Amino acid sequence: MFVKAITLYFVGMPLKFSFVTAQTAIDYRNTIIICAEDDQGNYGYGEVVSFDTPFYTKETNKISWNVLKKYLIPAVLGKTFNNEHALHEIITMFNTAHRDTPMAVAGLENALLHVMAARNQYNTVEYCMKQPLQNTIPMGVVAGDMPLSQLLSFVEYHVSHYCTRIKIKITPYDGYEKVCAVRKRFPDIDLAVDANRSYAPQDIDKIAQFNTLNLICIEEPFKVHSINDYIELKRNYHWRVTTPLCFDETILTLSDLIEGAQHNIIDVMNIKVGRLGGLYQTKQIIQFCRDHNIRYWIGSMLESSISKLLHVQLAALGDSYMAGDLSDSKRYFYADLTHPAIEFIKGRMKVPCGVGLGAVVDIEELNKLSQYTEVFHSN
Ligand SMILES: [Mg+2]
Incomplete structure (x- = not known):
């Protein structure tokens, strides 16, 4: 699997009500969606679930975005992963080197696993x-x-x-x-x-x-x-x-x-x-x-x-x-x-157990809710 391009979407999802916990109240869910594309035109999606503020863990979506852009995406873009073990290896390395940003690592891993699942026609989790x-x-x-x-x-x-x-x-x-x-x-x-x-x-x-x-x-x-x-x-x-x-x-x-x-x-x-x-x-x-x-x-x-x-x-x-x-x-x-x-x-x-996520990403809705995007291409 050759990683040809990766797109980051900063997405804003309005909530129907204010969700209140001991640490914060959330009315609007800003989240990062990652789309990865391989050389055969397969797409995979992952989500970085960090929040705007560090009330849950220290990782905020601003930190996640920067870590993805500066370290994680450059380390996988333009690379070939021949099997899941090669991908596992680099993700393990990320989790060690970027211990404070597990959500950024997970979002990218999910997108790449999804591409691999699409290529090989299996359900990612299964x-x-x-x-x-x-x-x-x-x-x-x-x-x-x-x-x-x-x-x-x-x-x-x-x-x-x-x-x-x-x-x-x-x-x-x-x-x-x-x-x-x-x-x-x-x-x-x-x-x-x-x-x-x-x-x-x-x-x-x-x-x-x-x-x-x-x-x-x-x-x-x-x-x-x-x-x-x-x-x-x-x-x-x-x-x-x-x-x-x-x-x-x-x-x-x-x-x-x-x-x-x-x-x-x-x-x-x-x-x-x-x-x-x-x-x-x-x-x-x-x-x-x-x-x-x-x-x-x-x-x-x-x-x-x-x-x-x-x-x-x-x-x-x-x-x-x-x-x-x-x-x-x-x-x-x-x-x-x-x-x-x-x-x-x-x-x-x-339980949906079809290929990848078991469901189809609604590209129209994703584009509608995106506040900004950044695209990274392999050279
Ligand atoms: Mg809890």
């Missing part, structure tokens, strides 16, 4: 993971931080529309009270919470309060910077949290995961292709979880279907701990970037 996908997956809905009455109506609506797994974004301000009320009204649903690192370590008692609510997991409760901070936290505070602890933005690499596992800190892993530096790295992380009795499930960013479809397919591997953060495209966006878009019927989605 091929990378080397295992067949299940036919359908269940829906999982994420509730942003919202007033209690609105939250109860939100959960009521989704449960009545066949969703049996809800994840609630919480803050130290009123997280416990809200989740208590939801659990009381819906005693049987799979309920998880995500604090996005908003509770101070000394708030450990507030996190222990959730022990009695039969949560499937509590995601990123503490305000920390690294997995080492968790190790310190567990050492210095009396650990009385019994809800399974789930990791998201604190773990960016396999070595972070190994470090946490060695100290017995990680119960559950939230898998996101962008945060983890691409599908190859994701595959290794899922394998490590399987080998070390760590439960994993598939998360999702606020992202277009170009990235989300990979997560839909990963959620079909068959041994996820719970339903993923995966719901209809139309819940967030007026229009998405693939045909078909992501849609669940009566709480389940038929």
Whole structure:
């Protein structure tokens, strides 16, 4: 596969509502789409899921764009990759050299893998993971931080529309009270919470309060910077949290995961292709979880279907701990970037497992939503 050209699109997708977490509120999703083209006229698409500001990880879309332009694209443009191993090699090198920008690496990897899949007529995820996908997956809905009455109506609506797994974004301000009320009204649903690192370590008692609510997991409760901070936290505070602890933005690499596992800190892993530096790295992380009795499930960013479809397919591997953060495209966006878009019927989605993404990129919509583009050609 000769990499002939790469195009970067800076795309703005207006949201139907303001999505609020402990760290930020998002009304408009700016994202980077990468299109790679080979010498036979095959195209592949990937998405860089970094945000405008560094609230989630340090990588912003401005940083991603610059790293792609300066380092990653020049390293692959005009090169020939004879097989997936050659591509794997360079992506592994990127993930080591550009550890702080896994989302840029993942976006480029996804685009190149997609071209390779188009050339060889296979599904990207199925091929990378080397295992067949299940036919359908269940829906999982994420509730942003919202007033209690609105939250109860939100959960009521989704449960009545066949969703049996809800994840609630919480803050130290009123997280416990809200989740208590939801659990009381819906005693049987799979309920998880995500604090996005908003509770101070000394708030450990507030996190222990959730022990009695039969949560499937509590995601990123503490305000920390690294997995080492968790190790310190567990050492210095009396650990009385019994809800399974789930990791998201604190773990960016396999070595972070190994470090946490060695100290017995990680119960559950939230898998996101962008945060983890691409599908190859994701595959290794899922394998490590399987080998070390760590439960994993598939998360999702606020992202277009170009990235989300990979997560839909990963959620079909068959041994996820719970339903993923995966719901209809139309819940967030007026229009998405693939045909078909992501849609669940009566709480389940038929997993698209055709060539590449399993869906066709809507070029017209991509061009319509693009604010600017930059094209790189091989010499
Ligand atoms: Mg999270």
